[in-house]
Amino acid sequence: MSARVAFQRELEFWTTKAAKLKLLGEHETYKWEYDACLKNMTLYQRLLDKKQEARLRSSSIKASP
Numbered sequence: 437m438s439a440r441v442a443f444q445r446e447l448e449f450w451t452t453k454a455a456k457l458k459l460l461g462e463h464e465t466y467k468w469e470y471d472a473c474l475k476n477m478t479l480y481q482r483l484l485d486k487k488q489e490a491r492l493r494s495s496s497i498k499a500s501p
Contacts, residue, residue: 440484443480447481
């Protein structure tokens with residue numbers, strides 16, 4: 437499994453967990469857990485963005501004559 441797929445799965449996991457907490461109204465009761473979800477969502481989104489940038493950079497380098 438590539439790092440990109442792993443990051444996507446992690447992002448989906450934390451997004452789902454945060455959504456469940458919010459929908460159940462537990463985001464206030466378990467604020468520390470909800471905040472951890474948001475922090476992890478930000479982290480994995482940033483990692484995915486960096487992977488995408490690196491992929492675009494390498495493809496543009498290869499494509500140039």
